[in-house]
Amino acid sequence: MTYQLHYWPGIQGRGEFVRLALEAAGADYVDVARAAEELGGGEDALMDDLAELGGPRAAFAPPFLVDGDLVIGQTANILLYLGPRHDLAPAAESGRLWVNQLQLTIADLVAEAHDTHHPVGMGLYYEDQKDEAARRSEEFRQQRIPKFMGWFERALEGGDAWLAGGAASYADLSLFQAVEGLRYAFPHAMARLEPDIPRVVALRDRVADLPRIAAYLASERRIPFNEMGVFRRYPELDPA
Amino acid sequence: MTYQLHYWPGIQGRGEFVRLALEAAGADYVDVARAAEELGGGEDALMDDLAELGGPRAAFAPPFLVDGDLVIGQTANILLYLGPRHDLAPAAESGRLWVNQLQLTIADLVAEAHDTHHPVGMGLYYEDQKDEAARRSEEFRQQRIPKFMGWFERALEGGDAWLAGGAASYADLSLFQAVEGLRYAFPHAMARLEPDIPRVVALRDRVADLPRIAAYLASERRIPFNEMGVFRRYPELDPA
Structure with missing residues (x-):
């Protein structure tokens, strides 16, 4: 059975955590909204599918995964479903x-990263909340990133190569993605922090070296980071 | 086996979703931090337990649940564990x-409700971000609450009494709590919205009438809403 992943076609965003799991699994899937519009792709079709697929159990927001009769929403819930299957x-x-x-x-962490550039409201442009974004980003850089990354560092102190024992789990893939996103959005803050989180950095490298992940990252299926996604590079939010 | 729930002793907060599940189940549990300090309660002991229990698998933040050797963090994860057992x-x-x-x-929804009074940073007081809170609350009241509640209303259109079929699940308890919190924090906005979400309101009433929940709500174990929790009543954030 081919999975259908439904997510915004132009960004990594929260859907990227699902893409990484599907890619690491070598799973058969279609990234529906990235198809041409005449083939059912595009953002309008995504919104139509969001409203219709699943009926009363339709998802609240992308991403959602369709597997046969099942329509599964919420990133962590999709991964909870995929994890044991792959x-x-x-x-x-x-x-x-x-x-x-x-x-x-x-x-x-991802929700807080999003709020650094949209603290006042997601319906407003970043340009309409730059001052507030600067205040929120300062706390995020100075307190929240170190707290989150320090917690993952400690989780790796058990000595295993992976977060949950002897094999890579979807949480490892997701921590890779979180580090990549933070490096993109807050390169100076991360450069200062990384010497303190060697196990997290080593884990990030191990994930990047997984053959299927390496192939995915080198492919056109990996959408580059940009300023429409969750992790955005606004230099004024990450002073040198 | 007696469960240990570890959460801030003075607020409902995210821990309340776990308390409701434990109460609805009639489970044997101790709300550890609410005990007297000489019996291991209090916020200092909570922070010590957070840092120590679970070792490398310690939780990131309260609430966390201890069941024998298991230390489980993240509200939704605790409920995922408790649900099938009870x-x-x-x-x-x-x-x-x-x-x-x-x-x-x-x-x-809960995270967004929290951000209405702390849009710029959780390390700052509300008084230091009142203007930003007003802006964020306007969007929350006008767009986000109706969107979330409309989604739950649709989920109930299948016609069953409960969100997931013939029996109450922890999601029903949690939707009750979300409605209660929104009514407390945004009474005017909710009074305007509720005629449009009759199924959600009826579900809220059904949960309140569950015998164990009714007994809990009438007990001193139910902490009243206050301005230290997630849902706060600041009249300026909810104009009449």
């Missing part, structure tokens, strides 16, 4: 809960 | 995914 989560319940906990903490 | 989630995988999806969408 050896991207431990077999034991305790391990699966831990991986879900890691993913939800990454989701919190 | 008949607060469907037996089928598709139903459990749906309940988790509902819970994660409520978590998004």
Whole structure:
């Protein structure tokens, strides 16, 4: 069965966590909205599918995954579904809960990263909330990034190569993506912090070297970071 | 086995979603930080437990639940664990995914509700970001609350009494709590909206009438809403 991933076609965003899992699994999937409009792609079709697929169980927002009759929304929920099906989560319940906990903490980090450029409202442009964004970003750079990354560093102190034991899980892929996003949006802050989080950096490198992930990152399927996604590079929000 | 719930002792906050599930289940639990300090309660002990319990798998933030050797963090993850153990989630995988999806969408709503009074930074007081809070609250009242509540209304259009079929799940309890919180923080906005969401209001009433929930709400274990929690009543953020 071919999975259908439905997500904004022009950004990495939250959908990228799902893309990375599907790619690492070598899963058969279609990134629906990235197809040509005559083939059902595009943002208008995405909004139509969001409203219709699943009926009363339609998703609140992209990303959502369609697998046969199932329509699954919320990034962490999609990964909870995919993980055990593709050896991207431990077999034991305790391990699966831990991986879900890691993913939800990454989701919190991602939401806060988004709020650095949209603190006052997502319906407004960044240009209409630049002063507030500068205030929020200062706290994010100085306190929140070190707190989140320090927590992941500690989680890796158990000595295993991966966050949840002997094999890569979707949480490892997601931490890779979080580091990449933070490096893109806050390069100066990350350059200062990275000496303090060697295990996180090493994990990021291990994920990047996974053969399927390396192939994906080198392909055109990997959308470059840009200023429409969650992680945005506004130099004034990350002073040297 | 007695569960240990670890959460801030003076607020409902995110911990309330766990308290409601434990109460609805009639589960044996201790709300650790609410004990007297000489018995291990208080905020200092909470922070010590947060740092220590679980070792490399310690939680990022309260709430966290201890069940024997397991230390489980993240509200939705705790509920994912408790749900099937206490008949607060469907037996089928598709139903459990749906309940988790509902819970994660409520978590998004809760995070946005928090940001209405702390848009610029959680390290600052509300008084230092009142103008920004007013701007963010306007969008939240006018666009986000109706969007979230409209989505839950549609989810109930299937005709079942509960969000996930024939029995109350933890997502029903959580939607009750979200409505209560919104009514507390944004009474005028909710009074205007509620005629449009009759199924959500009826569900809220059904949850309030569950015998164990009714008993809990009438007890001293239910902490009143206040201006330290997620849902805060600042009249200037909800004009008549």
